[in-house]
Amino acid sequence: MAKQPIFSPLISGEKIGCFAITEQGCGSDVRSLKLAASRDGSGYRLNGMKWNITNAPVADICMTFARLEEAGPNAISCFISETAAPGLTQSVPFDLMGNRGTPIGSLTFDNVALAADSLVGVEGQGLRVLYFGFLVERIFTGVSIVGCMQPVIDECLQYSLKREAFGRPISDNQYVQGHIVQAYTQLELLRSVVVRGLTALEKGQDCSTLASIIKMLASEAMHEACLNAMRIHGNYGYRRDFHFERLLRDSIGLFFAGGTSEIHKTVIWANLVADAQNRSKAKDNLRLDAYTGAGAAA
Ligand SMILES: Cc1cc2nc3c(=O)[nH]c(=O)nc-3n(C[C@H](O)[C@H](O)[C@H](O)COP(=O)(O)OP(=O)(O)OC[C@H]3O[C@@H](n4cnc5c(N)ncnc54)[C@H](O)[C@@H]3O)c2cc1C
Helix, strand or coil: CCCHHHHHHHHHCCCCEEEECCECCECCCHHHCCCEEEEECCEEEEEEEEEEEECCCCCCEEEEEEECHHHCCCCEEEEEEECCCCCEEECCCCCCCCCCCCCEEEEEEEEEEECHHHEECCCCEHHHHHHHHHHHHHHHHHHHHHHHHHHHHHHHHHHHHHCEECCEEHHHCHHHHHHHHHHHHHHHHHHHHHHHHHHHHHCCCCCHHHHHHHHHHHHHHHHHHHHHHHHHCHHHHCCCCCHHHHHHHHHHHCCCCCCCHHHHHHHHHHHHHHHHHHHHHHHHHHHHHHHHCHHHHC
C-alpha cells in the first residue's frame, strides 16, 4: 500500500486514523504483544485483537504492531491498513469514564490479508517505528495539554476574582491563590519543556527523557488543575452540566494513554543511569589517556 495516499487524507482530516498497540493481555509491556503476523505470498496475514484503542470504532486507517515470528524470534513489525479490509472488525465504543469525544474500542483481525507494502519500515524492526511514535505522542500530549490548561487557569482566576465569600472575593485567600499559582507554574514549566522537546524532535536528537518528562508532567498537572478548578468553583464545579467534571474525567484517562507515570519514571531512571555510566566511562578513558600518553598525543 503506497503510503502517500494514506497520509494525505489523514493529515487533511478527511479520514480518521488509529494507532493500535495495546491488547487485552498487554499495555505497558509492549514487547509482549501477541497479534500474529505471518507471511502470505508477497504479503501478510494478521490474526488477533487490539484493545482499548482511541478511535478504533470510527477509524478509516489503522497502524498496528504484530509479531512476525518468520522474521526472527520476538520480531515485531509495523503494518498500516484500511479498517475496511475484509476480516477486520471494529467494535462499538467502550463505556469508559471519560474521553467520550474520541470513541475507544477494539479491533479484531480474523485472517486479514495485507499487501506487501502495508509493512511500515523493515520486517522485525517495528519497535523502532513504535518508539519514534511514542516520542511524537508524548511530546504532542504536552502541546495539547498546554492548550487545555490555559483556559482552566483563566476561568479559575476570573471566577475567584468575582465570587464573594465572607464579604470579599475568594481570590483574597492565599489558599485559593495557591491553587491557581500552582497550576500556572506547572503550565509554564510544561510550556518550556514542550518547546525543548519539539526542538529536539525537529533536530533528530535523542529526546526520550524529555518526552517522558513532558507526558508525565502534562497528565499530572492537568489532573491537579482540574481537581483544583472544581474546588475553586465550589458546588458549581461539581455539576455535570459544567465542564470541569468532564475535564477531570478525561484527565484521568491521560494517566494511561501514552504510557503511565510509573512507566515514564522507569524510562527516565534508565536514561539517567545510562548517562551516568557513560560519563564515568568517559572519565575513566580520560584517566587512562593520562597514563598511556594518548591524552598528551592528542
Ligand atoms: C483514554 C485512553 C486512551 C488510550 N488509547 C490508546 C491507543 O490509542 N492505542 C493504544 O495502543 N493504547 C491506548 N490506550 C491504552 C494505554 O496505552 C494503556 O492503558 C497503558 O499503556 C497502560 O497499559 P495497561 O492499561 O494494560 O496497564 P498495565 O500495563 O497492566 O499496568 C497496570 C499498572 O501497573 C503499573 N506498572 C506496570 N508495569 C510497571 C513497571 N514496570 N513499573 C512500575 N509500574 C508498572 C502501571 O503503571 C499501571 O499502574 C489508551 C488508554 C486510555 C485510558
